[in-house]
Amino acid sequence: MEALKEELKNKIIEQLNLEDVSVDEIADSDPLFGEGLGLDSIDALELIVMLDKDYGIKLSDPKEGKKIFESIETMATYITANSSK
């Protein structure tokens, strides 16, 4: 689980072009949207594509994303339980 969290932090920084943000600066429980990392709606769509491409998880209802993408912690928990890769 810890390795997955680290992997997610690296992927988010790289794929969402978060300049000047390092892995150490993202706490597992930090909110990804709003006052946390400040991600926006396009970033949310990128995260949905990432789940599909890298972990074989297709979200049938994009509204599910709200809970899944709350933090690195919630993402890692969801991926661990649902990944097909």
Add this chain to the structure above:
Amino acid sequence: MFIKSYCHIKNNAILLNGELIFKGQQEHSFKEFIKLAYKDLETDYSKFFKMDNLSKLAFLGADVLLKQENVEPENEENIALVFSNNASSLDTDRKYQKSIEDNNNFYPSPAVFVYTLPNICMGEISIKHKLYSENSFFIFENFNPEYLYAYSEGLIKENKAEKVLCGWVNVDKEEYTAFLYLVTKEKGIMPHTIKEINSRF
């Protein structure tokens, strides 16, 4: 009418009114150059690194001019944007095409898709500087000062805008050029004429 100020970005350098204000290394890629320029010019906009190359180029050029003119977002100035180029958004269109060309690896990127129109760069500038003004993006085979001149003069004379930020912003792979200038009724550094626009390009 007058040209109040103008900006060039090309060959890894940025010039304001003909004076060098930032120079990158010759070996820098566009991505490296524009990132260093963004930091050196203290451009404060968190979404900058999410933009495509055309938007980064247009955004930085516009920012240099609008900062010089002390345009503050809270003043809601009526500055129209009239841009042009010949590659449209082809640089980003190719990236997007690459993400959808293989049916077995079909993962279109929403973040790339949103930049597959050239006029998106004007949206980025408008958001940063709170411009609720006219904007148009024209595709010409070559730089067309006659058209830009007539269009910007028309906007100001018909009271559609108080000022017009216009010019050429073009990106295709590692080839890029920006030439932007601000047209105003107030006295500027040169008269707004086709000859002057052409000679500065």
